[in-house]
Amino acid sequence: MASDFAQLVKQQADIVKIIGDYVRLKKAGAQNFSGLCPFHKEKSPSFSVHATRQFFHCFGCGVSGDVFSFIQKVENVSFPESVRFVAQKCGIPLPKREFSSEEEAQESRQRTKLLELHELATAWFEEQLRSPEGALAREYLSGRGLKPEEIQKFRIGFAPDSFHALRERLQPVADQETLRLSGLFSFKEQEDGKPGPLYSKFRKRVTFPIANESGRVIAFTARALEAGEKAGPKYMNSPETPLYSKGNVLFNLDKARQAIRETGFAVLVEGQMDCISVYLAGVKNVIATSGTAFTEVQVRLLNRYTTRVIINFDPDNAGSNAADKSLHLLMELMEANFEIKIVTLEGGLDPDRYIRERGAKEYMAALRGALRIQDYLIDRVLLLYPLRTPAAKVEALNYLLSYIRRIPDRITRDEFATDAAQKLGIDSALVREELKQVVAKQRNSLSNVTPTLSEAEKVLLRALAGALSEAACQAAAAGFDANEVHFEGLTVASLLKQLRHRGAVDPMHAIEDPAARSLLAKALNGEMEPISPEQVTAALDTLRHRHLERRQRELRAAIGEAERKGDAALVVSLTAEKLSIDRALREF
Numbered sequence: 001m002a003s004d005f006a007q008l009v010k011q012q013a014d015i016v017k018i019i020g021d022y023v024r025l026k027k028a029g030a031q032n033f034s035g036l037c038p039f040h041k042e043k044s045p046s047f048s049v050h051a052t053r054q055f056f057h058c059f060g061c062g063v064s065g066d067v068f069s070f071i072q073k074v075e076n077v078s079f080p081e082s083v084r085f086v087a088q089k090c091g092i093p094l095p096k097r098e099f100s101s102e103e104e105a106q107e108s109r110q111r112t113k114l115l116e117l118h119e120l121a122t123a124w125f126e127e128q129l130r131s132p133e134g135a136l137a138r139e140y141l142s143g144r145g146l147k148p149e150e151i152q153k154f155r156i157g158f159a160p161d162s163f164h165a166l167r168e169r170l171q172p173v174a175d176q177e178t179l180r181l182s183g184l185f186s187f188k189e190q191e192d193g194k195p196g197p198l199y200s201k202f203r204k205r206v207t208f209p210i211a212n213e214s215g216r217v218i219a220f221t222a223r224a225l226e227a228g229e230k231a232g233p234k235y236m237n238s239p240e241t242p243l244y245s246k247g248n249v250l251f252n253l254d255k256a257r258q259a260i261r262e263t264g265f266a267v268l269v270e271g272q273m274d275c276i277s278v279y280l281a282g283v284k285n286v287i288a289t290s291g292t293a294f295t296e297v298q299v300r301l302l303n304r305y306t307t308r309v310i311i312n313f314d315p316d317n318a319g320s321n322a323a324d325k326s327l328h329l330l331m332e333l334m335e336a337n338f339e340i341k342i343v344t345l346e347g348g349l350d351p352d353r354y355i356r357e358r359g360a361k362e363y364m365a366a367l368r369g370a371l372r373i374q375d376y377l378i379d380r381v382l383l384l385y386p387l388r389t390p391a392a393k394v395e396a397l398n399y400l401l402s403y404i405r406r407i408p409d410r411i412t413r414d415e416f417a418t419d420a421a422q423k424l425g426i427d428s429a430l431v432r433e434e435l436k437q438v439v440a441k442q443r444n445s446l447s448n449v450t451p452t453l454s455e456a457e458k459v460l461l462r463a464l465a466g467a468l469s470e471a472a473c474q475a476a477a478a479g480f481d482a483n484e485v486h487f488e489g490l491t492v493a494s495l496l497k498q499l500r501h502r503g504a505v506d507p508m509h510a511i512e513d514p515a516a517r518s519l520l521a522k523a524l525n526g527e528m529e530p531i532s533p534e535q536v537t538a539a540l541d542t543l544r545h546r547h548l549e550r551r552q553r554e555l556r557a558a559i560g561e562a563e564r565k566g567d568a569a570l571v572v573s574l575t576a577e578k579l580s581i582d583r584a585l586r587e588f
Contacts, residue, residue: 009092022070023036026045029525032051040060054066057517065508065509110242114241117184120169120170122217125207128158140206155217160203165200186199210249221236250287251288252279252286252288259284261305264308266287268309269351270289272290277351281355283367310341311342382396384396400424401431464476472531472536476539507524
C-alpha cells in the first residue's frame, strides 16, 4: 500500500468514529474522548483518543498509535490491510494494489488462493450431501431436527469416503504446496524427508464450515458418521493454517454479531451443533467455541460487541471444565461492568438436545433464568465439595477464592466473598483477610507513578509535536537548538530531543519508551487550543530561569568545596561565573 495513499486515508479518517465502533467513548475534554481499553482489563477508563491529533493512548497498558495501529491490533491484520480497512470505512476508493515486497505480495496471493480453495471445498461438500452417497449424512442431520433450508443456511455438507475425490476437484486451481497448506489434506513424510501424496483429511463425515467475521470459510469441523476406532475421533477440526487458528475464531460470529449488538449480550455454547440448534430456535446472538475453553483472543473479539455474556456449556465433565477455564479468563480480562451469567439446563441436557426435547420456548426461559456467576459458582462448589468436614470447607473456599480474587471491582468482590463465607459457614473475616492480601499484591505490582510535568514542559512537548501550530513548532525547535543545555536535568529532556529530531515521523511513533510515550500522550491530551509562538517563548524563558537557578545552587556548593580545599584560583573562577548568573537572574 503506497505511503501517499495511506497518508490520504489518515487525513480523511475520523479516528474517534472508527475507534468508537470498538470502544464506548465519552467526551473527556475539548478534543479528547475516553473509554475502557480494549487491550487490557480495567475498571476505570484509561484509554484516550485525541480527535485533532488523531492518535490513541492507554495510560494503563501503554499501547498507543494512530488509526492504522489500532485496526492492526484490534483486527489482527497487517498494515496494508489496516489501510484498506480504514479506506473502505471512509468510502475512499482503493488504488491499484501495490506491495512493499515480493514476500508481501506472495503472502496475499497465498491467502486469496486458500480462501478460494475453502469456498470450492464448501460447495463441493454441499454437492456431496445432495448425492446418493450422502444419504446417511442427510439421515443424521434430519435426526438432529435440521430442515433442508436450515442445512443450506449453515452450508453443512458431506465428505464422502474417498481419499482422492476432493484433491482431484481442487488440484486444477492450486499447486501441491498450497493444497498442503490448506489443511484439507493429510500426507505422510517419505523416507527422503519430503511430504508424500495428499489424501483427504475428512472422509465419511458431516462437514460444518467455520467462517471468519466477514463470513468467508476458513476451516471445517467434521463429525464422523460411524463409531469405533477405525472411524477416528467423533469430531475432527482443521489444523492450524495461515487462515485458521482455533483459539482466534468464534463459530457463528459472522451471523450473530449484529444480533449481539442489538440484544446487548451473547450466548456462548460449546460446539457447532449446539450453536446451530440455538440459532435456529430463534436465539440469533449465539456463538460457540470449538470444544475448548475461551482464549484471550476470543475474549477480546467478543468484547468488541458486548460486555454481557451467558455461558451455556455442556453439563458433562469436559463441558464443566471448559466453563471453569472460560470463567477464569473472563473474570481476569474483562472490566468490572462485564456481566457474566451461567445457565445450567435441567436433566443434564446439552443445548441441542434440550431444544429438540423441550422446545425453543423452554430454552429461552432457561436463558432468562441464568444465574449470576457468583450464585452459579457457590452452587457448583457445594456439589463438588459437600461440607461434611473442615477439610472440605477448605477445598471449597480455595476453589471460590480462585475466582473471587480475579474480580477487578472491589464492591462486587466483597459481595461475592461475603456470600461465599455465609454459604460455606466460614468466618467472613478470614475470607476478607485473604482477599486483602491478594489485592494489596496486585496493587503493588500494577502501581506506576507518572512524573508530574510543569506547564512549560507541556507547552514545549505540544509545540514540538507539531500538527496544531507550525509557527510554534518552529519556535520550539529553534529554542531547543540554541539552548539545549537549558533542558538538562528535566524529566522530559530525552523526550524533547526525540521530538526535535523525529523528522516526518508522527510524534507518538517517534517515541519508543512506553513511559515517555505516556508522558507525551498526557501532555497532548491536556491541550485546550493550539500553542502560540509567544507561549513557546515564555516556556523557554521559564526553563532558562530554572537552569540558571539550578546552576546557581551548584556553584554555591562548588565554591564552598573549593574554599575547604584552599583552591583560591578555582574559587575566583567559580565566583565569577556565579556573579554572571546572579546578574542574569536579576534581569528576569
